[in-house]
Amino acid sequence: MPQGYPQPQAQPQPQAAYASGGRGQGARAPESRPAVDKNLAGAGRKPRHGEPFTTRAVRAVRRTVSSSAAREVAEATRAAELLQQPVTTGRQIAVTSIRGGAGKSTVAALLGTTYAHYRQDPVLFVEADPALGSLPIRLGAETLRWTTGDVADIVEPQMSLLDVTGYLVQLRDNAWLLPGSQGQIGAMLDTRSYERAMVALRRYFGVTVVDCETLPAEVARVALSASQARVLTTPATLDGVASTYAVLQWMQGLPPHVMASTVVVLTEQAPQSGIDLAEAVRTLQAAGPSVHVLPYDRHLADGGHIRTELLAHSTRQTAARLAADVFQLSQKRH
DSSP: OOTTOOOOOSOOOHHHHHHHSSTTTTOOOOOOEESSOGGGTTTSOOOOOSSOHHHHHHHHHHHHHSSHHHHHHHHHHHHHHHHTOOOSSOEEEEEEESSTTSSHHHHHHHHHHHHHHHOSSOEEEEEEOTTTOSHHHHTTOOEEOOOHHHHHTTOOTTOOHHHHHTTSEEOSTTEEEEOSOSSOTTOOOOHHHHHHHHHHHGGGOSEEEEEEOOTTOHHHHHHHHHSSEEEEEEESSHHHHHHHHHHHHHHTTSOHHHHHTEEEEEEOOSSSOSSOHHHHHHHHHHTSSEEEEEOOOHHHHTOSOOOGGGSOHHHHHHHHHHHHHHHHHHHSOO
């Protein structure tokens, strides 16, 4: 494991630290709350695979009689090489959109999960969207306790990674989540708290993926400006593409490095798109950023915990390409 990112072995007692030290001295530790209300726990149905069985069977047959398998292996190897590049300082990647329902939290979850799978250093998910964001559900978190606003008043330079992770939700593959709220309406996150939390946490994690509020919210603008790479998600619809194109034109008036480190993701939310995707990609790329299309996936469309083994083959390929592209941009000096 790279130097500076030790693997925690056990959890500390954060409630004691919160009561006796740090900026939050004397404050009462929050109670844990379920990520999904117990009254709704039975509402979700059994998760579906991202693509039908017949589609998977046909692809398996084609791979045995064509050269596509070799190309896929070569592409996957190249993506893995990019994703495993070492970092000297933690990379922060902000994901946002201009409206709700654009797949922002889904894309953030796919990105961070991909980094956690390929990288050895710890990966952090930060939810900078306190308005009942869906990131904890997408990541399969069972309970929520400490929030971004809480941690901003706790983390201090002398703390170890082991100390810090006591305030986070542990996920699989050496990944951690810092929720924006406890699933309650009215939670607030101001820019100063966000900045304090991110500055304090950056040195502990190789990659941090931030699920932002929708633009033009103030915290989202701060997160975008402070990150090394930016992802703008939009539904693959005519109004979604038109609105995103307008945002990209506005971004052309910002410092050049902002556009140079921005990636657009068109999310298909139905089996058949109502637009010409190839033309939409060309139009958006003409404004400056690289563009990826996240194909419709039944598993993602269900809106629950994302299980990578149930994702469609095309979804996994897209997630790896997108993560490699974004990570490579975050490494460049723009």
